[in-house]
Amino acid sequence: xxxxxxxxxxxxxxxxxxxxxxxxxxxxxxxxxxxxxxxxxxxxxxxxxxxxxxxxxxxxxxxxxxxxxxxxxxxxxxxxxxxxxxxxxxxxxxxxxxx
Numbered sequence: 345x346x347x348x349x350x351x352x353x354x355x356x357x358x359x360x361x362x363x364x365x366x367x368x369x370x371x372x373x374x375x376x377x378x379x380x381x382x383x384x385x386x387x388x389x390x391x392x393x394x395x396x397x398x399x400x401x402x403x404x405x406x407x408x409x410x411x412x413x414x415x416x417x418x419x420x421x422x423x424x425x426x427x428x429x430x431x432x433x434x435x436x437x438x439x440x441x442x443x
Contacts (some may be wrong), residue, residue, distance in 0.1 A: 398441055 352363035352373050370377075395403070400414075407414040 353361050354366075355364055357362040403418060404414045407417040410417065
């Protein structure tokens with residue numbers, strides 16, 4: 345970490361910065377701040393697919409029984425299915441019968 349990473353706190357480590365802001369409020373230092381411009385690219389970390397209500401309820405029930413969130417269970421199942429498909433189909437193509 346560079347010397348004086350934080351100009352307001354004068355901290356020399358991320359831990360010191362955290363400690364400083366745990367005890368202070370930005371409003372105390374507002375006049376010391378300056379405007380900055382930056383680009384931000386937001387990409388979703390998840391893709392959502394519609395699931396039939398009755399199927400969703402069954403998934404939630406199984407997830408509760410296994411003690412995991414339903415989204416974790418669905419992701420595990422889908423990873424397993426994709427792995428099976430890759431190993432059973434030389435071309436890697438899915439058929440409607442296998443879905």
